[in-house]
Amino acid sequence: MTDPAALTIHDAGRRLSEGKISSEELTREIIGRIEKNEDRIHAYLNKTFEDAKRQAKESDERRKSGSTRGPLDGIPLALKDNLCTSGIETTCGSRILKGWIPAYDATVVARLRAAGAVILGKTNLDEFAMGSSTENSAFGPTRNPWDTDRVPGGSSGGSAAAVAASMAMGALGSDTGGSIRQPAALCGVTGLKPTYGRVSRYGLVAFGSSLDQIGPLAKDVRDAAVLLEAIEGYDERDSTSVDREWPRATVDLGAALTGKKIGIAKEWFAEGLDPDVRAKVNDTRAVLEKLGCTFADVSIPHQDYGLPIYYLIAPAEASSNLARYDGVKYGLRVSGANIVEMYKATRNLGFGPEVKRRIILGTYVLSAGYYEAYYLKALKARTRLRQDFESALSGCAALLSPATPTPAFKIGEKSDDPLQMYLSDIYTVSANLAGLPALVLPCESSKGGLPIGFQLIGKAFDEATILNIGYQYQQATDWHKRRPQMDKA
Amino acid sequence: MEKVAHLARLSLAPGDLEKFNTQIDAILQYVEKLNSMDLAKDLPPTAHVLDITDRFRDDRVEKGLSPDEVAANAPDFRHGAIRVPRILEE
Numbered sequence: 327m328t329d330p331a332a333l334t335i336h337d338a339g340r341r342l343s344e345g346k347i348s349s350e351e352l353t354r355e356i357i358g359r360i361e362k363n364e365d366r367i368h369a370y371l372n373k374t375f376e377d378a379k380r381q382a383k384e385s386d387e388r389r390k391s392g393s394t395r396g397p398l399d400g401i402p403l404a405l406k407d408n409l410c411t412s413g414i415e416t417t418c419g420s421r422i423l424k425g426w427i428p429a430y431d432a433t434v435v436a437r438l439r440a441a442g443a444v445i446l447g448k449t450n451l452d453e454f455a456m457g458s459s460t461e462n463s464a465f466g467p468t469r470n471p472w473d474t475d476r477v478p479g480g481s482s483g484g485s486a487a488a489v490a491a492s493m494a495m496g497a498l499g500s501d502t503g504g505s506i507r508q509p510a511a512l513c514g515v516t517g518l519k520p521t522y523g524r525v526s527r528y529g530l531v532a533f534g535s536s537l538d539q540i541g542p543l544a545k546d547v548r549d550a551a552v553l554l555e556a557i558e559g560y561d562e563r564d565s566t567s568v569d570r571e572w573p574r575a576t577v578d579l580g581a582a583l584t585g586k587k588i589g590i591a592k593e594w595f596a597e598g599l600d601p602d603v604r605a606k607v608n609d610t611r612a613v614l615e616k617l618g619c620t621f622a623d624v625s626i627p628h629q630d631y632g633l634p635i636y637y638l639i640a641p642a643e644a645s646s647n648l649a650r651y652d653g654v655k656y657g658l659r660v661s662g663a664n665i666v667e668m669y670k671a672t673r674n675l676g677f678g679p680e681v682k683r684r685i686i687l688g689t690y691v692l693s694a695g696y697y698e699a700y701y702l703k704a705l706k707a708r709t710r711l712r713q714d715f716e717s718a719l720s721g722c723a724a725l726l727s728p729a730t731p732t733p734a735f736k737i738g739e740k741s742d743d744p745l746q747m748y749l750s751d752i753y754t755v756s757a758n759l760a761g762l763p764a765l766v767l768p769c770e771s772s773k774g775g776l777p778i779g780f781q782l783i784g785k786a787f788d789e790a791t792i793l794n795i796g797y798q799y800q801q802a803t804d805w806h807k808r809r810p811q812m813d814k815a
Numbered sequence: 816m817e818k819v820a821h822l823a824r825l826s827l828a829p830g831d832l833e834k835f836n837t838q839i840d841a842i843l844q845y846v847e848k849l850n851s852m853d854l855a856k857d858l859p860p861t862a863h864v865l866d867i868t869d870r871f872r873d874d875r876v877e878k879g880l881s882p883d884e885v886a887a888n889a890p891d892f893r894h895g896a897i898r899v900p901r902i903l904e905e
Contacts, residue, residue, distance in 0.1 A: 429884045522864050536863035562872045566865055634846040645823060652824065654899055659890035665900045670826040682825055686816070687839055689823040703849050705860030710852065712861060744838050745845055761864030786864075 330355040331492040332809060335549040338495060339397050342389065349389075349400025352495075353382035353444050356402045358815020360446070360493045368468050369488040371407045372415055373447040378402060381444040388442065397552050399442030404494035406485050407448035408455055409540070410529040411435055418531050419453045419463035419481075422651045422658045422676025432529020433564070434498060434540050434557040441556045446494055449484030453678045454648065455505055455533045457481050458750040461741050462680045469737070470513060471810040472776055476734040479509030479750070485543045486513040490777075491812050496544045496553055500530055502537045503636050504754025507766035510543055511729035511779025514768045514808060516796070517543045518550045519754075521787045522761035523568035525554075526561030534643040535566075537636075537758040546806050547767060547796040551575035554789060573790035579797040584618035586795065588782075589722035593629035594753060600732045606770045607728045607780045610799065614726075617798050624718040624725065628711045629756070635711060636755040637748060638691050638704035644681075645688025651676060683744060708759050715760045719785050724792050727753050729766040729779035757783050765792045768805045777808075 330352055333341070341347045357375050364370060385400035394400075405411065408418045410428035412435075417423045431439065438445070452462035460468040460483025468483040470476040471491040478487040482499025486509035489497050499506040501519040510517025518541045525540045532538065542553035555576055560569040590611075595604055611621060653659035653672030660675050662668035677685070691700035718725060730750055740747040757764035763786070766779045784792040800806050816836050820827050827835065886892040891899075 426888055429880050429887070565870045566863065566867070568865065568867075628852070631849060631852060634848045637842060638846055638849075649824075653890060655885075655897055656888035656890070662900065665902050666824065668900055669824040673823075673825050674827070677825075679831070682827070682831075683835055683838060685823045685825065686819055686835060687842060690819045690839070693819065693822065700846070702860060703854060704846075705862055706854045706858045707849050707852050708861040709858055710854070712864065745841050748842075759861075 329814060331359045331815065333495065334545045335397065335401050335496050335552055338401060342400050349382040349385040349444060350379070352400065353378055353402045355815050356446065356493065356495065359491070359812065362813040362815055363491055363493060366469065366474055367471055367487050367491055367493065368466055369449055369484045369491065369493055370404070370447045371417060371419065371450050371465055371484070374414060374445055378444045378446050385442050385444065395440070395442035398438065398556050400444060402444040402446050402495050403438065404446050404449045404485055404488045404497040405435060406451055406482050406497070406499045408451060408500055408531040409435055409498060410531070411448065414448065416448065416531070418455070419451045419465060420676065420678070420681070421464045422672070424658065426657050430529065433526035433561045435529065437557050449482070449488055449497060451484055452481035453681050454531065454644070455481040455500055455502060456644070456680050456684055458504070458508055458747050459740065460484060461737065462678055464678055467737060470734045471812060472514065473734065475736055477512065477737055479512035479734065481505040482543060483509045486510055486515055486517070489513070489515045489543045489545060490810060492809065496542060496549050498540055498553070498557070499543050500538055500540050501758065502534045503640060503758050504751040506541050506543060507754050507764060507779070507781060508730050508750055510766045512734040512777065514777030515543055515545060516547055516550050516765070516767045516806060517541065518554060518789070519757060519764050520554060520558065520789060521763045523566055524572070524787060524789070525558050526564040526567045528561055528563035532647040534640040535647060536643060537640060547765070547793055547800050548576070548579060550765070551579060551793045570787070572787040575789050575793055578790050578794050581794050582618060583614070583795060583798050586619045586723045587622055587721065588614065588619050588795070589622050589624035589718050589725045591624050591626040591629065591718065591725065591727070593626050594727040598731055598752070599728055602772050603728055603730070603732060603778050606772070606778045610726070610769045610780050613799060613802055614795065617802060619795070622722060624722060626714045626718060626756070628707070628714050631707055632711060632756040632759060633748060633752055635704045635707045635759055636751070638700050639708065641684040641688035642692050642701050643688070645685045645692065648681065648685055680744070711756060712760045715756065715762060724795055725783040727781045727783065729753060729781045733772045733774070733776035733778055753781060762786055763789045763792060765796050767796050767800065768808070770805055771808065
């Protein structure tokens with residue numbers, strides 16, 4: 327008997343439609359799994375099991391009456407806790423928002439609800455999505471289900487760990503510089519950062535507004551495509567949401583890869599990349615060649631500038647976005663002798679060290695006299711990096727790179743050295759800066775048995791191509807089917 | 816550092832101030848790399864990747880949040896208003 331909690335969304339969907347299982351059973355199984363393992367993993371900040379059971383029951387009733395809503399109806403999912411959920415506390419992993427209950431749903435949440443999804447709860451994250459290990463959560467770190475002494479990556483570490491441990495059938499995360507893809511790589515799941523503008527950011531608590539995108543973390547590429555189709559599309563509530571047609575994500579998954587040209591930049595395999603990761607990512611090439619892909623050498627001359635550009639732009643945008651947390655209208659308030667003292671006392675107690683560091687850095691690079699030396703320079707450099715990608719992608723269907731420089735690192739290993747932590751995102755930030763879609767999926771594990779991911783970067787709004795390549799890779803390999811040993815319900 | 820912290824409305828403990836100073840120095844040194852890039856004066860900056868600007872939705876009357884919904888999250892709400900410390904000097 328297959329373990330129901332371990333099913334993919336598309337397998338569970340088939341069983342639901344064949345009447346072999348009910349959403350109530352699925353939901354009960356996964357809740358059982360969470361209850362057995364949550365002490366060890368800490369993937370969730372808030373569990374909404376009573377709501378979930380009710381939603382599952384309603385889904386089963388819909389199915390019985392013949393009015394089911396599609397591939398996500400009755401599927402138990404988790405949401406990163408920076409997505410607003412009406413009536414459900416949304417903390418962003420921060421003390422400053424502890425107890426804050428949004429009065430509305432993020433557009434992606436509303437769309438999942440309309441699709442009939444069962445919401446299990448809100449997952450842990452680095453405070454305000456700033457971090458690469460989930461250690462910056464004000465409510466304690468999440469642990470990697472493959473090795474609980476190690477980090478799950480971040481900032482969507484709770485979502486990645488939950489999916490890896492079958493404590494959710496799929497999840498949403500957000501990605502500003504790699505926050506979906508880096509934890510997907512470290513936890514051995516599939517993660518997609520969509521093209522900037524494809525998924526509405528309305529109701530996503532803003533971090534870096536020109537970089538943020540919401541996307542899925544899933545057990546395989548097909549599930550990621552199904553989740554993308556449920557959440558994408560124009561939304562007048564997000565002024566950067568794009569109103570246009572694009573190839574559907576799920577339609578061409580199975581198309582042959584014959585003749586698809588994939589670019590590889592030598593800059594991605596330079597020093598700093600763990601030799602084991604290099605070897606395993608390189609091995610994906612043979613698999614894809616067998617499937618009909620050809621490979622071309624391309625160059626991203628400004629690859630080394632990606633992180634410096636990112637660590638000027640993202641903190642600048644963050645310092646502005648986080649100015650709203652002042653203790654006035656919602657969230658934490660710490661009283662002070664006057665209003666400025668109130669702001670300072672509130673922000674001092676409410677924000678953790680990484681958030682303060684980035685606010686200070688962002689304020690500094692935007693301040694008079696430094697704006698041109700830092701921020702404007704970064705914006706211009708961003709143009710150069712975009713041009714690199716445009717030119718590399720002009721002759722290729724997609725680009726292939728490592729997802730992270732190393733497999734999962736130990737908890738505490740990098741927490742005192744921000745710069746070392748930032749280097750975890752060296753292969754992921756560029757897709758955000760260029761606004762391109764990027765998919766991370768597992769390849770062969772490390773010698774120590776830890777997951778390793780590789781990345782496929784596509785042309786703007788052409789998620790269909792990278793999903794097609796990723797899907798075919800997963801048809802030919804089993805790495806995505808490996809799961810960490812967990813206590814079953 | 817103290818000046819920037821004040822601009823950001825943060826008051827840092829002396830220990831934090833020192834630590835942040837060292838860490839932010841290291842980050843700024845790292846981003847100095849950008850100075851070796853060839854950035855022409857007329858190179859347009861990328862503030863965001865889409866070619867859309869100033870988009871507004873139609874001005875329709877819609878139901879907004881009720882005072883009760885707003886008050887539910889306010890730290891100090893009395894007589895239909897959010898209260899804050901005095902903001903004007905005597």
